[in-house]
Amino acid sequence: MTPLRTAAARSTRRIAVAGNPNSGKTTLFNALTGLRHKVANYPGVTVEKREGRLAGEPRITLLDLPGTYSLSARSPDEQVARDVLLGWTDGGAPPDAVLIVVDAANLERNLYLACQIIELGVPAVMACNMWDRATQRGDGLDPAAVSRALGVPVIPTVATRGVGVEAVRRALVRACGETHPAVGAEEPKTVPRWLPPEPYASSVEPVAAALVEHGICSPRAAAGAALLLLGDAQVGGEASRLGRRLPPAVVERVATEVAHLRRDETRVTATAIVAARYAWIGDVVRRATQTSDAPAGGRRSRGDVLTDRIDRIVTHRVWGVALLGGILFTLFMALFSWAEPLMRLIERGQTALQAGARAALPAGPLVDLLADGVIGGAGAVVVFFPQICFLFFFIAFLEDSGYLARAAFLMDRLMSSAGLHGKSFIPLLSSYACAVPGIMATRTIENRRDRLATILVAPLMSCSARLPVYLIVVAAVFSGGAWLKACVITAMYAVGTVTALLMAALFKRTLLAGPTPAFILELPPYHLPRPWPILRAMWDRSKLFLTRAGTVILAVCVVLWGLAYFPRDEAAQARAARRTQAVLAAAGVGGAVDRSLLPDPARDALREIESERAGAQLRQSYLGRLGRAIEPALRPLGFDWRIGVGVLASFAAREVFVGTMGVVYNVGGAEDADASLRMRMRESRWDSGPRAGQRVYSPLVGVSLMIFYVLCCQCISTLAVARRETNSWHWPAFMFAYMTALAYAGALVVYQIGTRLGLGV
Amino acid sequence: MPHAVFPRSLSDVTIGEAAVVSGLAGDERLCARLAEMGLTAGTSVRLVRIAPLGDPLEFELRGYRLSLRRAEAAAVLVSRANPLHPAAGSNGRAGANAARP
Numbered sequence: 001m002t003p004l005r006t007a008a009a010r011s012t013r014r015i016a017v018a019g020n021p022n023s024g025k026t027t028l029f030n031a032l033t034g035l036r037h038k039v040a041n042y043p044g045v046t047v048e049k050r051e052g053r054l055a056g057e058p059r060i061t062l063l064d065l066p067g068t069y070s071l072s073a074r075s076p077d078e079q080v081a082r083d084v085l086l087g088w089t090d091g092g093a094p095p096d097a098v099l100i101v102v103d104a105a106n107l108e109r110n111l112y113l114a115c116q117i118i119e120l121g122v123p124a125v126m127a128c129n130m131w132d133r134a135t136q137r138g139d140g141l142d143p144a145a146v147s148r149a150l151g152v153p154v155i156p157t158v159a160t161r162g163v164g165v166e167a168v169r170r171a172l173v174r175a176c177g178e179t180h181p182a183v184g185a186e187e188p189k190t191v192p193r194w195l196p197p198e199p200y201a202s203s204v205e206p207v208a209a210a211l212v213e214h215g216i217c218s219p220r221a222a223a224g225a226a227l228l229l230l231g232d233a234q235v236g237g238e239a240s241r242l243g244r245r246l247p248p249a250v251v252e253r254v255a256t257e258v259a260h261l262r263r264d265e266t267r268v269t270a271t272a273i274v275a276a277r278y279a280w281i282g283d284v285v286r287r288a289t290q291t292s293d294a295p296a297g298g299r300r301s302r303g304d305v306l307t308d309r310i311d312r313i314v315t316h317r318v319w320g321v322a323l324l325g326g327i328l329f330t331l332f333m334a335l336f337s338w339a340e341p342l343m344r345l346i347e348r349g350q351t352a353l354q355a356g357a358r359a360a361l362p363a364g365p366l367v368d369l370l371a372d373g374v375i376g377g378a379g380a381v382v383v384f385f386p387q388i389c390f391l392f393f394f395i396a397f398l399e400d401s402g403y404l405a406r407a408a409f410l411m412d413r414l415m416s417s418a419g420l421h422g423k424s425f426i427p428l429l430s431s432y433a434c435a436v437p438g439i440m441a442t443r444t445i446e447n448r449r450d451r452l453a454t455i456l457v458a459p460l461m462s463c464s465a466r467l468p469v470y471l472i473v474v475a476a477v478f479s480g481g482a483w484l485k486a487c488v489i490t491a492m493y494a495v496g497t498v499t500a501l502l503m504a505a506l507f508k509r510t511l512l513a514g515p516t517p518a519f520i521l522e523l524p525p526y527h528l529p530r531p532w533p534i535l536r537a538m539w540d541r542s543k544l545f546l547t548r549a550g551t552v553i554l555a556v557c558v559v560l561w562g563l564a565y566f567p568r569d570e571a572a573q574a575r576a577a578r579r580t581q582a583v584l585a586a587a588g589v590g591g592a593v594d595r596s597l598l599p600d601p602a603r604d605a606l607r608e609i610e611s612e613r614a615g616a617q618l619r620q621s622y623l624g625r626l627g628r629a630i631e632p633a634l635r636p637l638g639f640d641w642r643i644g645v646g647v648l649a650s651f652a653a654r655e656v657f658v659g660t661m662g663v664v665y666n667v668g669g670a671e672d673a674d675a676s677l678r679m680r681m682r683e684s685r686w687d688s689g690p691r692a693g694q695r696v697y698s699p700l701v702g703v704s705l706m707i708f709y710v711l712c713c714q715c716i717s718t719l720a721v722a723r724r725e726t727n728s729w730h731w732p733a734f735m736f737a738y739m740t741a742l743a744y745a746g747a748l749v750v751y752q753i754g755t756r757l758g759l760g761v
Numbered sequence: 762m763p764h765a766v767f768p769r770s771l772s773d774v775t776i777g778e779a780a781v782v783s784g785l786a787g788d789e790r791l792c793a794r795l796a797e798m799g800l801t802a803g804t805s806v807r808l809v810r811i812a813p814l815g816d817p818l819e820f821e822l823r824g825y826r827l828s829l830r831r832a833e834a835a836a837v838l839v840s841r842a843n844p845l846h847p848a849a850g851s852n853g854r855a856g857a858n859a860a861r862p
Contacts, residue, residue: 070797074790106825109799137824235790271785274796317813409828413814416830422817518791518833519817520798523826 013060013176016084018117019101020110021067022402022524024129026050028101028159029064030533032169037064039540048443048540049080054169060176063095069109071116072270073232075446085120086217086225094221097123097175099168104134104141104156105301111281112274114150115193119224124152125171127164131156133525136301145288150193160530194280196227200268203230203257210253216246227273233258234270307402307525314406324410327398328429334390342386350379368565369558377557380653381550384436384717389542391430391437395444396537398426400529404444405521412519418501419508421445422519424454428500431461432493435718439725440541449512453504455725456735459718460500462493462710465655469709472658476681477702488703496710499742544724552720553652560652563623569616576613580606614663623648631689637708637747638701638755640686647708652716654709700759704751712743769841771806771820771834779807780839787836799823800837 017032019025029037029050037052050064065084066077073079080089087094100117102110107128118124128134128143147154153171157164195201207229208222217225233254261268313319354371361367398404404426412422420428423445431438438458445451462470470492474485587602598606618624627645634644642664650657658677665680684696713719713736722732774780782804785792799822800806806822817830829837 072793072797074794106823108823109825112797112799231793235793269789270793271789271796274793275801278796278799278801311810315810315812315819321813405828409812409817409819410814412828412830413812413816416816518794519828519830520794520833521817521828522798523819523828 011059013096014063015054015060015097015099015172015176016063016065016095016122017099017101018065018081018085018113019067019129020069020103020106020113022522023067023101023103023106023110024159025067025101026064027533028099028127028129028157028165028168029062030536031159031162031165032099032172033062035532035536037062039544054172056169057173060173062099068113070113071228072235073228074235076448077446082228085117085122086221088216094120094122094218097125097172099172100124100126100152101129101159102126104128104131104139105137107134107139107141107285108278108281111150111284112277115277115281116224116228118150118152119193119227121218121220121224123175125168125175126150126152126154127157127159127168128154129157129159131163132158132161133301133303137304140289141285142288146284149284149288160527194277196273196276197266197268199261199264199266200230200273203261207250207253207257210250214247214250216250229254230257230261231270231273234261303525303527310526311406311523314403315409320406320410324407327403327407331391331394331430334394339386339390343383346379346383346385350375350382365565365568369561372565373558373561374554376561377554378550380557381546381553381717384434385542385546387434388437388440389538391433391441392538392541393534395426395441396534397529399444400527400534400537402524402526405523408521409523416519418504420454420504421447421450422521424450424504427454428458428461431458431463434463434465435459435461435715436721439718439721442725449508449514452726452731453507453512455722455731456507456738457500457504459713459715459735459739460496460503460711462496463654463715465653465715466492466709468655468658469650470706472661472677472681473702473706476678477697477699488706492706492710495707499711503738503742550720552723553717556652556716556720560623560649563626564618564621564649566622567620569620572613572616572620576609579609583609611663615665618645618660618663635689636752637744638696638698638704638751639708639747640684640696642684643696643705647712647714650714652714654712654714657709657714700751700754703754704747707750708743708747710743711739711746713739768838771808771829771837771839772818772831774806774808774839776808776810778841779805780841781805782837783840784838785836786838791833791836795829795833795837798827799825806837806839 017025017029029052032054033052034055037050039048039050048066052062052064054060054062063084065081068075068078068081071078071082071085073082083089085094085098098117100114102114114124114126126146128141128146134141143154143156153175155164155167155171157168159165196204204223204226207226208217211217211222211225212219314323353375357371357375358367361370395404398407404423407426408422410422411425415422415424424442426444427438427441429438430441435458438461439455442451442454442458445454467489470489474488478485478488583602583605587598624645626648628641630644630648631639631641634640634647639647642661645664646657646660649660661681662677665677665684681697682695686692686694686696719732719736722735723729726732768783768786769780771780771782782800782802784802785795785800804822806820809819809821809826811818812828817828818834820827820829820834
């Protein structure tokens with residue numbers, strides 16, 4: 001812990017923006033910064049950190065804290081908010097001022113957090129947001145009275161319409177201008193606002209003294225900080241987290257006082273402290289309310305009435321479920337179909353770039369690395385971008401309008417049967433399209449264990465990249481009608497979904513066991529989302545995917561390219577070059593020509609030569625050798641070495657399996673590659689081993705192979721995103737290990753039991 | 762209205778019924794969290810609706826809407842709201858709207 005630095009030492013002033021979720025905090029932040037801000041994560045946690053400059057004040061920065069209901073450090077969001085306000089982050093100093101945004105129409109609960117913040121002694125300005133809604137309700141609140149009671153300026157605002165924004169801006173500049181007394185200097189005593197009951201009050205003092213003594217808090221923040229620490233330690237479990245941030249002497253002091261409080265007969269619990277604060281807040285609000293006959297909130301605003309009407313439909317057992325289905329269908333349409341043209345465009349651009357690189361540079365390993373490794377790898381990243389943008393647009397829209405909370409309300413019962421949270425529903429569903437945006441969508445889940453469980457099982461939902469694998473395998477091994485093939489593919493989706501829910505339940509009972517996290521969810525009033533903030537949120541999150549996950553994906557793609565490229569099969573290269581020359585000579589042309597000008601038979605011959613060359617190269621590359629080496633391990637699953645090569649090559653992305661199988665069977669560049677690959681696969685026979693000469697692909701092997709792909713984690717993008725979202729390699733490594741084990745076991749069980757029973761052999 | 766023999770909790774309230782929180786009982790962390798959301802003794806709470814699958818529940822208190830699972834609602838002990846004093850507790854907002862079916 002670095003000693004506290006004085007704020008005056010810094011040239012720029014920092015203002016933290018704090019408030020409850022749904023208080024319009026981000027809207028006000030956007031209005032104050034003019035939508036210009038940087039997005040990053042707080043170190044060590046995936047809590048979004050947004051920073052921007054106060055419009056017109058180049059030397060004042062605003063820091064948007066995560067929306068929380070309190071400062072008790074029970075969730076990462078709350079911990080970040082507390083640590084920033086107390087200067088316990090790496091920066092080392094508390095902010096120069098804090099802007100507290102409260103929902104005026106929901107004042108009592110919002111004032112709870114405001115009260116905790118004010119107790120920390122940072123100069124504060126309070127924006128009473130959604131003032132219009134409060135006025136419509138006829139609350140008759142007097143801002144001046146609230147200001148007097150709390151000792152901070154209170155400004156009514158309507159952030160969505162820009163009302164009061166300028167007043168807030170001026171108040172913030174003023175708050176920053178106030179001379180910030182150095183630590184230890186004589187400070188004005190803060191008025192006691194409410195008093196914790198005895199013996200709590202006498203426990204606060206020694207903790208506060210220890211905090212000041214170790215230079216962790218300024219004297220004016222110490223009492224508030226001590227209250228927070230005591231409350232957290234009383235409900236237990238967070239001692240280790242405290243231990244890492246605070247010197248042992250302070251932790252010990254907190255523990256002593258908590259033990260003391262537990263022994264005391266009056267049993268003043270953390271809950272009692274919350275109640276005491278609320279009682280005081282109730283008093284403040286009553287005194288600040290002008291209409292004495294009808295206490296706060298007698299009437300309902302137009303928004304309240306509208307929200308009730310919408311909710312009657314949205315949470316209806318028939319209409320609500322139908323509406324959810326419709327919204328999800330639209331989401332899928334966006335992910336599958338609307339993103340498709342953009343993805344094709346990116347692929348076309350990638351092909352053009354690769355061709356351009358080949359044309360501009362002399363042939364050789366370097367240009368192959370650039371074209372196939374680097375450009376191909378970058379393409380593998382960028383191709384997800386449209387889907388991710390669409391998903392984040394939808395989520396931002398649903399979140400901003402207030403619908404996302406209702407979706408969680410509707411689906412929680414279903415999700416809780418698997419030990420998950422209602423908010424896990426959307427991420428898991430998005431994973432049918434792609435696990436990458438699905439995992440990124442888990443950010444809306446506050447509880448760490450729920451979030452991890454959702455991340456771990458999301459890749460089990462059959463994503464769009466598995467579909468090409470299912471399609472080629474089903475086409476190769478089943479000769480039945482279309483309905484049989486459709487049934488088999490549907491079954492694969494079902495297997496993935498059921499496994500995901502079972503694994504989630506298992507993880508929640510074992511690895512991520514703990515008290516069932518509460519489903520405490522505010523259902524905010526609906527409002528019409530505004531386009532710019534949504535687009536901005538979409539862009540911010542999508543960009544993080546490109547910069548963070550993209551680099552890992554690119555690196556792995558280059559490594560895989562190298563494994564398939566080296567060592568070079570010089571004999572095959574030379575043979576191919578000789579035969580190419582012969583074909584060109586027979587066609588009556590020599591040297592470099594535009595191949596599209598060649599007669600058809602010559603072009604077909606050239607393509608066949610190229611396919612054979614690529615096949616020979618892959619077979620004897622490191623990847624090919626690895627495929628042969630692992631054949632004994634794959635034989636119990638019914639896979640031969642060719643499938644082994646396909647499985648290895650598709651480590652980075654499942655859909656690569658189809659292309660790799662094409663190369664393995666020498667049909668890489670053929671025009672009707674799919675049809676010929678199907679033929680080759682059907683005719684494929686074992687080279688060696690006990691089943692030498694028998695056909696490789698029976699329906700049973702096909703099912704075994706598909707089950708393998710349902711359950712395996714052959715997707716480096718998923719792993720890279722999981723690393724980004726969990727901030728360690730630990731969880732993605734576990735994800736890969738358990739899914740690969742599951743895939744192997746699943747395929748083994750299917751093949752072995754199938755063989756014993758004589759099914760589809 | 763006669764007093765219930767065993768304590769009622771928010772999970773026993775019927776739709777549209779307003780009740781007054783009398784205390785919290787159960788896991789300390791959960792209780793602290795529920796209290797922070799405004800479910801302190803004396804607060805009046807109304808059950809607005811139940812999700813189609815029977816869980817969770819939607820409540821109105823202190824002028825806002827909160828969703829809790831039955832298991833969590835069971836930690837909030839309540840007594841029936843006194844119809845003569847709809848403003849009982851720190852806020853009468855929920856009580857004022859209790860007339861709707």
